[in-house]
Amino acid sequence: AQSVTQLGSHVSVSEGALVLLRCNYSSSVPPYLFWYVQYPNQGLQLLLKYTSAATLVKGINGFEAEFKKSETSFHLTKPSAHMSDAAEYFCAVSSGDYGGSQGNLIFGKGTKLSVKP
């Protein structure tokens, strides 16, 4: 069975500081991995996704994530935080081309990012 663990339900950084949001996954098949962002009172928006091509994935708004198979991790980073980055971030895994419920996403519990001026 697949699962996702996001370390830290709440992360606070200063404006201009590095953002690091942690995600570890469990999957018995090669995974597809996603990061979504949710702004207050809105739906989820895709930040980036990994689908077994390059291990370093660049997304929107300056975010990127690195797939590390040996660590079963897919941490999200951004070199310099902006106030507008304050939101909740969700990591998700799917079985991609494998498994009976192909494409179904399993979400982590989310990490709320606060950015201090």
Added chain:
Amino acid sequence: DAEITQSPRHKITETGRQVTLACHQTWNHNNMFWYRQDLGHGLRLIHYSYGVQDTNKGEVSDGYSVSRSNTEDLPLTLESAASSQTSVYFCASSRTRTDTQYFGPGTRLTVL
């Protein structure tokens, strides 16, 4: 522009009533999903559909049902609403099973 919409955006109902939440997408996507979002749980899959007349149960399907009579719509029905179903509900769609899922704006449901 193609989009995915949900209605109503907010709903208050009473325990025991039947409630239907609408989801409509104009991308012509085959796959549609319903999730609920609760504090501390992230998003959990309720039901999903891979095409017309196809429906499947997700992780938390008890008390919910869906039907898929056309490509564009996947309504979610709570047969007899319970206070435990107070939540924010999100609909999503994707072109293929491995493609990105696009989310609607959500429906906040309160069951009193």
